Amino acid sequence: MVKLIHTLGDHGDDVNCCAFSISLLATCSLDKTIRLYSLSDFTELPHSPLKFHTYAVHCCCFSPSGHILASCSTDGTTVLWNTQNGQTLAVMEQPSGSPVRICQFSPDSTCVASGAADGTIVLWNAQSYKLYRCGSVKDGSLVACAFSPNGNLLVTGSSCGDLTVWDDKMRCLHSEKAHDLGITCCDFSSQPVSDGEQDLQFFRLASCGQDCQIKIWVVSFTHVLGFELKYKSTLSGHCAPVLACAFSHDGRMLHILSGLLDKAVFVFQNTENILYTLTQHTRYVTTCAFAPNVLLLATGSMDKTVNIWQFDVETLCQARSTEDQLKFTEDWSEEDVSMWLCAQGLKDLVGIFKKNNIDGKELLNLTKEILADDLKIDGYSYEREAMENWISKKKRTSPMTNLVLPSLVLTPNRTLKMAINRWLETHQK
Incomplete structure (x- = not known):
């Protein structure tokens, strides 16, 4: 069973992104602010909202430890915040000055990636705040990015529908058309899966787009066999653009992919079967995030609210029953x-x-x-x-x-x- 346990309505405009740390929830909005909430009772922290950006904030994400929050904006900056006191640690300006649409920490906290509307992707050193590497795609804005769980690969998605894979030196390994009308989001599962064809393991990647589809890919990279991206399946039949997708935090918690479209949230088991359809939002659902250590899902919407959903233990066991036999x-x-x-x-x-x-x-x-x-x-x-x-x-x-x-x-x-x-x-x- 999944139940709605709390609704946050503090933003004055569309909610663009939400993210969990072990103890906090962060949300950001077209209203130029980032808000921080305690997971213990969902009260807003004293130093929230965080204000610096002069235009819409498109994305926010926590470092793996949760002590630093990154946010990015149309104003062309990626800002690092101290989550304990709300102070700005660094303001990193996109070299081109282009609006920044997406940001993401690497799994080992050493880098922050920022993708911009002009197709540039920048890796920043998270300790020195200096530009480390950069690259760019041929066409479209960068609107999605995800690091592989081992940090060896970075995948970006563009408004033209291309998935591009980069290695840790920001060399382009592969690029292909994934969604005809543009990509909106992508996410890795943290748990490796067997492909059954070679003596290796691979990671699942989900992508979604304006074509109303969620696609599942298998990504592998070894120094012996090199890189490979394989299309595996499509979760289709949706009637509206899919604006966000996310695996559960450890890739195993519910064995689900969450597809967000129209006013509904679809929760999948094993990227195949729909477990639940959540329909509390009154406008398009734009973002979702799973908590790392509790059975919580946050969803944000153009209705200016963030809903917090709780999964019970029975649901956890039900979703685990099939795939755990393989893990x-x-x-x-x-x-x-x-x-x-x-x-x-x-x-x-x-x-x-x-x-x-x-x-x-x-x-x-x-x-x-x-x-x-x-x-x-x-x-x-x-x-x-x-x-x-x-x-x-x-x-x-x-x-x-x-x-x-x-x-x-x-x-x-x-x-x-x-x-x-x-x-x-x-x-x-």
Whole structure:
């Protein structure tokens, strides 16, 4: 069951975007303001609304830690805010001065992407606030963007209907027409899925557009096989433009995609079956967002309101029942485990796991002792420079366990890197 638990009506014009952190909800509007609310009781924070932009605010998003909020506007700026006191941390002006329509933090908090009406996309360093990389599409305004969960790819969508994929150096890897009348939104699921064709895992991407369709794509990128974007399916039959789409925050919470069109919100299970149709708004629904740690969905509309919807636990279990059987369970085959390792950047361990016949059941029972004693994997992280010096001295053992290393290939600990970047973000001056 889904029920409407709160309606926010503080904006004086259309609501363009809403976003959750762990403890806050942010909304922005054509009325030039950004508003912040506490998730505990949906009261507006004392330092809200945030005012700086001189024209409509099109998008807002939280950094992964939630301590910084980014907003972008027709005034050509992307602004970073301290969410704890509402102070501006930086004002980053689009080099061309063009209206900025979309902004997004990278998963590791190191960069902020901003896409503009002239087709330019800029990556800003989130610590120094300096321009890092930039690119541009051939035609149309940039109105959508999303980072892949591992941060290796950035996908942008244009008003001409093109999906463009960029690598982390802002090199264009691929571009194709996805929606005939223009893209309105795109979003990645954070959970990898098996494509069934290769010994790899991929990420689902959803896109929606003025053509009244929601399309599902499968995106992969490896240094061995390169980049690939595959069209998988279309959620069609809608009678109006689809203005926004979003997966649940962890990609698994409800296994749903939310398609917003006309005055209704459609909640899908497994990107196939409609679980609910929510019809409380009186004008076009323009935006949606899922909370990261509670069963909440926020929807914003041209009716100037933001509705907060709550899913009950029964709905959660119902939506999980099918796909959870495919997610990290004892039913996984050895090939499924190999796919998971590749998605985690641990491809060099595939051979070891296959040699030891590690399937889903074995994977769930792995301990640090088994990794070290049986698989010869020590489970420790080291500074790259220190480990390279260690190996350069022809030492083939683990510095911590003194066990022989099965491979000298160094694998980055992305989780640790993200934790460090978030700590730096939190404690920056």
